[in-house]
Each structure stands twice: as structure tokens, then as C-alpha cells.
Amino acid sequence: MLPSMRRTGIVHTRFQSLEIWKSELATEFRVAGALHASFHETRFLTGLAWDLIAAAALLRKDGPPASILMLGLAGGTAFRVLRHLLPDCKLTAIDIDSEIVSLAREHMELDALDIEVITTDAYPWLAQNQRQFDVVFDDIYLAGKTDVFRPQAWNPELLVHLRRATGPGGVLAVNLVTGAGHRKMQSLTRQILRDAFPKVRRLTTPAGMNEVLVAGEAVATRPQLDAYQEIFRDWRDRMFWDRIEVRRIS
Numbered sequence: 001m002l003p004s005m006r007r008t009g010i011v012h013t014r015f016q017s018l019e020i021w022k023s024e025l026a027t028e029f030r031v032a033g034a035l036h037a038s039f040h041e042t043r044f045l046t047g048l049a050w051d052l053i054a055a056a057a058l059l060r061k062d063g064p065p066a067s068i069l070m071l072g073l074a075g076g077t078a079f080r081v082l083r084h085l086l087p088d089c090k091l092t093a094i095d096i097d098s099e100i101v102s103l104a105r106e107h108m109e110l111d112a113l114d115i116e117v118i119t120t121d122a123y124p125w126l127a128q129n130q131r132q133f134d135v136v137f138d139d140i141y142l143a144g145k146t147d148v149f150r151p152q153a154w155n156p157e158l159l160v161h162l163r164r165a166t167g168p169g170g171v172l173a174v175n176l177v178t179g180a181g182h183r184k185m186q187s188l189t190r191q192i193l194r195d196a197f198p199k200v201r202r203l204t205t206p207a208g209m210n211e212v213l214v215a216g217e218a219v220a221t222r223p224q225l226d227a228y229q230e231i232f233r234d235w236r237d238r239m240f241w242d243r244i245e246v247r248r249i250s
Contacts, residue, residue: 013099020107027107029075029100037075037100039108044081044232045240049210052203053175054081055225055244057135059201061218062169065089065134069165071122072139075104076113083113085228091115092133094122123158132167139175154192163196171216172197178211189213190249200249205240213249222246 005028009020018036021028029037038046045051057068057078064086070079073093082089091113095101098119104110110117118125122140138154154162154174166172174193176186190213193200197215204211225244232238 011099011103013097015097016100018100018103020103022107029103029107037104037108038077039075039080043234043237044084045237046077047205047207047240047243049175049208049212050077050081051205051240051244052208052210052212053078053137053139053173054085055241055246056171056173056203056212056214057082057137058085058225058228059214059220059246060134060169060171061216061220065170067133067167068092068135068137069131069133070094070137070139071126073104073115073117074100075108076110076115077108078139079113079115080108085231092118094118094120094125096121123161126158126161126165129161129165131165132170133165134167134170135173136162136166136170137173137175138162154189159192159196166216169217171214171219173212173214175210175212178209186211194249201246202249204245204247205243 004023005021005026007019008022011018011020016031019030021030025041027039028035035048038050057065067090068082070093073095079091079093083091093115095117101117101119162172174189176189178186193213193215198217199219200213200215201219202211202213229238229241232241
């Protein structure tokens with residue numbers, strides 16, 4: 001939270017109640033008391049989950065991805081980082097909440113990212129999808145009264161759809177909130193990925209309350225991220241990037 005931020009509005013979409021907070025350079029969307037999306041006019045990283053999501057997409061062993069599918073878009077915070085690092089990558093996002101997408105266009109310069117945005121329920125879309133991507137990322141969370149929650153645990157059928165969308169040499173990734181109330185989902189997802197893939201790595205950052213899991217036939221290690229650090233001009237972005245940890249899940 002930036003000290004000069006103030007709440008400028010409350011919007012009730014079909015799926016969530018969202019507070020808009022602004023400062024001279026930044027905008028935040030907050031849902032259920034948690035930061036839901038973040039935008040800064042001159043910086044990219046936050047030290048939080050979006051840094052991990054962006055970094056996870058770069059751990060494809062065969063090199064930078066040419067296409068990324070994101071299930072769950074919100075304000076496009078992670079895609080803003082990825083567009084900065086991968087200017088030619090094809091970015092596709094699925095989000096059920098068309099109103100929050102419109103708010104991101106209005107307040108967070110979403111249209112500047114050149115994303116293919118499909119506003120629909122992501123999992124039914126995935127069941128019908130025949131396209132493949134270098135990276136498939138599941139970041140679907142809904143807002144409850146006091147906390148966010150994943151609408152569906154991964155099961156064998158959903159995993160089939162996710163793997164079908166992941167192209168040869170690609171990786172499948174998922175963002176998981178950690179801590180009390182989320183441990184069962186975290187443990188279940190870890191086990192499913194360990195059983196299904198030969199390599200699974202977890203990304204964390206000191207200030208975050210999330211872990212991102214990346215799975216595939218091959219998943220790169222932390223040194224692969226080093227090549228991107230100097231693309232960030234602001235020292236705070238470089239600091240946050242340096243703090244990302246990547247470890248193998250045994």
C-alpha cells in the first residue's frame with residue numbers, strides 16, 4: 001500500500017465488490033480486504049504474487065514463450081510485467097467478470113498491453129478449447145465475504161484440459177494463496193502436480209502470501225530469470241526480481 005493512496009470509489013460487479021484506490025502514480029483494486037490488482041505508471045513489480053506469476057512464465061526450459069494463456073485476468077498486473085519483458089509474446093486471458101476488465105481498461109491502461117481478452121467462465125471454455133500455448137497459467141480466485149477462494153479444486157478431468165492446452169515443451173503453472181484456510185487446497189494441488197509431471201518448482205517472495213507452482217517435462221531453474229533483471233530500469237523492480245526464490249518440490 002502506498003502511503004498517499006486514497007479510496008476513490010466502490011464498484012459492485014456481478015461477482016465481487018471492488019474498491020478503487022489511487023495516488024498520483026498508482027492505482028489499486030482491492031477485494032475482500034486484499035490487493036486484487038496493481039498498476040504503477042513507472043514501475044512494474046510489487047514484491048507480491050504478480051511478480052511470481054510473471055517469473056513462472058519464463059521458466060520454460062526451451063526459452064522464452066511465444067504464447068501465454070492466463071485463466072483469470074483481473075487488472076492485468078502480471079501481464080503488464082510480461083508485456084514489458086516479452087514484447088512480441090501472444091497474450092490471451094480468460095475472465096468471467098467483464099466489469100472488472102472494463103475497469104482495468106479505464107484505470108490500469110489494459111488496452112496498451114495488446115491482450116486477447118475472452119470474457120467467459122474459464123473452465124468450461126477450457127473444456128472446449130483446442131488451442132495450445134507455451135505457458136498455461138491458472139490464477140482463478142473468487143471473492144468470498146472475508147477471503148478469496150478457488151472455485152474448483154483440480155481433478156483428473158480438469159488436468160486433462162489444462163495439459164491439452166499446454167503445447168510441447170510448455171509449462172503449466174498455478175497461483176496458490178497460502179496460510180490458514182488455504183492449506184488443504186495448496187497441499188492437494190501440490191500432490192496432483194507431483195503425480196502428473198516429472199518436474200515441479202515453487203516460486204515465492206519474502207513479502208508475499210502466495211506460492212506459484214510450475215510443472216512440466218522440464219522446468220528451468222532460478223538462473224534463467226537473471227537475464228531479465230536488467231530490462232527493469234527502476235532499482236525497486238530489480239530488487240523485487242532479485243528476491244524471487246525458485247525451488248524444486250521433492
